[in-house]
Amino acid sequence: xxxxxxxxxPFIEGLENMTLQELDLAMxxxxxxxxxxxxxxxxxAPYTPDCNGSIARTASHLAVMFHVRGLDLRATQIxxxxxxxxxxxxxxxxxxxxxxxxxxxxxxxIGSLLSSKRKSxxxxxxxxxxxxxxxxxxxxxxxxxxxxxxxxxxxxxxxLIPYDLIGIDRDNVPVSVRGxxxxxxxxxxxxxxLSWNPIGTPKPDFHRxxxxxxxxxx
Numbered sequence: 001x002x003x004x005x006x007x008x009x010p011f012i013e014g015l016e017n018m019t020l021q022e023l024d025l026a027m028x029x030x031x032x033x034x035x036x037x038x039x040x041x042x043x044x045a046p047y048t049p050d051c052n053g054s055i056a057r058t059a060s061h062l063a064v065m066f067h068v069r070g071l072d073l074r075a076t077q078i079x080x081x082x083x084x085x086x087x088x089x090x091x092x093x094x095x096x097x098x099x100x101x102x103x104x105x106x107x108x109x110i111g112s113l114l115s116s117k118r119k120s121x122x123x124x125x126x127x128x129x130x131x132x133x134x135x136x137x138x139x140x141x142x143x144x145x146x147x148x149x150x151x152x153x154x155x156x157x158x159x160l161i162p163y164d165l166i167g168i169d170r171d172n173v174p175v176s177v178r179g180x181x182x183x184x185x186x187x188x189x190x191x192x193x194l195s196w197n198p199i200g201t202p203k204p205d206f207h208r209x210x211x212x213x214x215x216x217x218x
Contacts, residue, residue, distance in 0.1 A: 003198045005213040007032045012056045015063045016160050020138040023158055027065050031056040036066070036090070036183045038195045041204050047071065047190040051090065051183040057217060058160075060170050061136070064181070065158040066090040068109070072188040073153045075110040075146050080132045084114040086187040090157055094179035095209060096167035102179075102209050103166050109155050110146075111139035115165070121207035127165075136160040149189035178212035 012030050015023055031054035039048045049070025056063045074087045084106035085091070091106045096117075106114040115132050118124040140156040163170045166177070181196040184206070193204040197213035 002200065002211065005197045006216060007034055007055060007213070008216040009055050009057050009062070011058070012063075013058060015056060015058050016061045016136055020140065020156070020158065023063070023065065023138060024156065027054040027056060027063065027158075031063070031065070034181060034196050036181050036194050036196050038198045039192075040195060040199045040201070041193055044204060045191050045193050047192045048194060049183065049192060051194060053090075053181055053196075055215070061160040061162055062166065063158065063160045064092045065156065066181075066183070067154075067156050068183065069152065069154045071150065071152060071190045072185065073109060073146055073148045073151070073155075074185060074188045075108055075112075075141070075144070077108055077112045078143070078145060080113050080129055081126055082112060082114060084108050084112060085184055087112075088155075088185045088188060089183070091182040091184065091206065092159070092179065093182070093206065093209075093212065094166050094215070095177050095212065097174040097177050098167055102212075104207075105135065105159060105161060107137065107157050107159050109139065109157060110141050110143045111137040111157060112143075113137060113159065118207065121205070131165060134162055134165065173217050175218055176214050176216045178209065179215050180206070180212045182206050
């Protein structure tokens with residue numbers, strides 16, 4: 001039997017205009033919290049870093065923040081729409097409320113972002129870089145290349161996604177959408193594949209909307 005976790009996403013005004021420090025404080029006070037702690041494939045990837053997140057909405061954006069503490073720091077993708085999942089990365093996948101597709105937002109520890117519109121892992125359309133650039137991003141780390149293993153790091157990233165980039169009309173927000181949150185680092189020294197809502201596949205696979213949880217928007 002599939003587990004379906006649910007989050008009620010609160011409204012917080014003005015998040016898109018805040019600095020990282022202001023955003024972190026506002027999200028800590030009023031956002032919905034979640035843990036990215038499901039290690040669905042312990043044999044393939046036994047390492048489990050700490051990853052906790054929060055989510056909220058404004059009149060125009062969906063805000064997602066991650067706090068990470070764990071081994072290794074890999075940041076090789078400086079440009080957007082690179083191979084984000086190979087670096088120290090946090091991800092948010094969310095369904096389009098109307099057409100049966102979903103969107104992936106894969107944010108590295110330094111704020112580089114990959115985004116696509118997808119029917120599946122293989123059937124996808126990469127977002128234009130101009131659209132990706134509209135996602136407001138914050139990182140506690142400098143936007144520069146680095147690769148350090150076997151040390152413990154703590155870092156924070158956040159993204160504020162305009163509603164139209166996930167198929168939502170800001171004047172007609174749906175009651176809910178489905179989604180999942182992930183923590184990965186395929187090419188770090190300690191590879192890991194964690195999720196918020198459990199995934200019941202035999203091998204690591206985040207591109208499985210049937211295992212998304214529910215995000216209640218109103």
